[in-house]
Every structure is written in structure tokens, then in C-alpha cells.
Amino acid sequence: MAVAESPAKMPPPATAGLEARSARLxxxxxxxxxxxxRLYFTPEVDIFLLREVLAVDPFEDSTRWVAIVRNLWAVLLKNTIMTMHCGVSEKLKTAVLVKVGLNGAGENEKEEENYDDEGEMPLPQPPQTMLKSKRHEDLHLQFFEKRLQLEQGAKGRDTELEKERLALEREGLAVEDGRITLEHDRLALDKEVFLQKKREWEDTQDEKRGKRLxxxxxxxxxxxxxxxxxxxxIDLVKSVAENIKNY
Structure with missing residues (x-):
């Protein structure tokens, strides 16, 4: 009894990316x-959308145009802070959608998901990266605590050196003459090492600040x-609306 051969696995078509984009439209x-x-800026999506809008004639392929218009307004309403400042009004949106047959016989319908309870466009929210976070505050505090610790350490060593100098003067020994005790040498060396560490740490902070900027x-x-x-x-949609009014 012959065993049926299992069909060979076909390689994925080269148009997989185009099919995904078509489904998206x-x-x-x-x-x-x-x-x-899409939590931040993705220009490549909008470039692709702009090319699709320019390539489609709404009077030849109304179904595809409706999908593009829906996607266009989703981008305008959800992903830009310029919507409220460029005169993109409900009337303009309705004119475009009515022309391509999305709103039926010219009825002025609203998409509830794009409007708040009062019928107004929702104000865009600032990006999450612009909001202060607990981690940012912790790093800010750690920076100044470390800097204060280094400065206090340097001041403490200055105080010890001053005490040693006063003790030598009481004993009648002048530091300027080179008659310095081993303890004074040790304190001076410790201070120099500490100041070097402080300078290295400040250089590191400057490098991090440069990368952050x-x-x-x-x-x-x-x-x-x-x-x-x-x-x-937005200018493209306005021009389409003007052409629709004149049609």
C-alpha cells in the first residue's frame, strides 16, 4: 500500500510584508x-501612510480609500499634539468621510471612540518619557548625595591638615621650612588621592551628561x-476636502 507523500513545505511568499500592510489598510x-x-514617534508608519494616500484615487477605489481615511484620522487624533492647533475640525472629517460613502447618505455621525463625553476631541497626552518617574528622582538624589559626600570628605581632610599645622606651630616647628611630620605627609597624600577620585567621578558625570544631552x-x-x-x-486632508467641496 503506497504511502501518500507529505506535501513539501513551501517557502513564505515574498509579498508577506505587502499582504500585512494591505490587511492593515x-x-x-x-x-x-x-x-x-507605538509609544513614541514612528515616522516610517506615517511616511508609508502618506505614500498610500497619494497613490490612491478615491473615485476609483472607495473601499481602500475608506480604510486609509480611517487610519489617517486614527493617527491624527491619537498621535500628534498639533491636531488642536491646525484647524482639523469635525466638519472637515465629515466632508471627507461622506464623500467616500462612509457615513451613508450624508449623515453627520460621530465615532464614539474618538470623542469624549462632551463631544469634543480629547486633548493629546504628553509622552510618558516627559513625566517625572520615581527612578529619575532617585538618580537625582543619588547624584547630589555622592557629590556632598565627596565635598564633605575633602573638607574633613582640610580640617585635619589645619589641626596638624596648628599643632606643629605650637611645638615651634614651621611647616614652610620643610620640617613636616610623617602624619602631615600621610594626611596630605590622602587628601590628594581623595581629590583625584572626586575629579574622576566628576569627569564620569560630565560624560554621562553629554550622552544624555x-x-x-x-x-x-x-x-x-x-x-x-x-x-x-493635515494639509493633504484639507486639500482633499476642498476638492470634494468643489466636485
Whole structure:
């Protein structure tokens, strides 16, 4: 009795990435993993969305256009702080959605998930990285505690050296003449070692501060790029709305 051969495993198609993007456009939502990861600025998602909007004619493929518009407004409402300042109003949104048939026979419907109880757009929340955290406060306190400890240690050694100098003067020995005791040498050496450690520690803190400022500048650059892309998307939607009104 012949045994049926098991079908060979086919390699994954080369269009897997395109199919995932197509599914994302059809549903109007990103996969759960991508949504949970989008806690900060992701310009590549908005660049892809902008290209898709420019490549689609709403009068030829209304279904795909509806998915893109939904995704576009999800981005505008949830991931930018410029929405409230660029005149992106409910009327503009309704004009675009009515033209592509999303709201039926021109009814002015609201998507409840995008509005609060009073019917207004929710104010965007600041990024989590801008909020003070317990860890940040602890590191801040540790920095100043360490610095205070080093300064107090140096002052304590200065006090011991001064006591030794006064004791030598009482005995009639002048430190300037080179008649310095072994104890004085030991204290002076300890102070120099301690000050060297303090200088090394301060250099380390300066290096960390430089890296932190570099990261902040990089995040600021990403933020500016993201906002410029959002402005481009908003201008695109406004131009589409104007064309719809004139149609």
C-alpha cells in the first residue's frame, strides 16, 4: 500500500510584508504588537501612510480609500499634539468621510471612540518619557548625595591638615621650612588621592551628561520630523476636502 507523500513545505511568499500592510489598510488598524510599541514617534508608519494616500484615487477605489481615511484620522487624533492647533475640525472629517460613502447618505455621525463625553476631541497626552518617574528622582538624589559626600570628605581632610599645622606651630616647628611630620605627609597624600577620585567621578558625570544631552537632541529631531509629517498629512486632508467641496 503506497504511502501518500507529505506535501513539501513551501517557502513564505515574498509579498508577506505587502499582504500585512494591505490587511492593515483594510482594517484601518495596526497589529496589536505595533500598536503597543507605538509609544513614541514612528515616522516610517506615517511616511508609508502618506505614500498610500497619494497613490490612491478615491473615485476609483472607495473601499481602500475608506480604510486609509480611517487610519489617517486614527493617527491624527491619537498621535500628534498639533491636531488642536491646525484647524482639523469635525466638519472637515465629515466632508471627507461622506464623500467616500462612509457615513451613508450624508449623515453627520460621530465615532464614539474618538470623542469624549462632551463631544469634543480629547486633548493629546504628553509622552510618558516627559513625566517625572520615581527612578529619575532617585538618580537625582543619588547624584547630589555622592557629590556632598565627596565635598564633605575633602573638607574633613582640610580640617585635619589645619589641626596638624596648628599643632606643629605650637611645638615651634614651621611647616614652610620643610620640617613636616610623617602624619602631615600621610594626611596630605590622602587628601590628594581623595581629590583625584572626586575629579574622576566628576569627569564620569560630565560624560554621562553629554550622552544624555545627545539622546535628548536625537529625540527632539525625531519629534520635529514627526510633526512635519503630521502637518503634511493635515494639509493633504484639507486639500482633499476642498476638492470634494468643489466636485
Amino acid at each position: 483594510q482594517t484601518g488598524r495596526a497589529p496589536a504588537k505595533q500598536r503597543s510599541a 545627545a539622546r535628548q537632541r536625537e529625540r527632539q529631531h525625531e519629534r520635529d520630523l514627526y510633526l512635519r509629517q503630521q502637518d503634511a498629512l
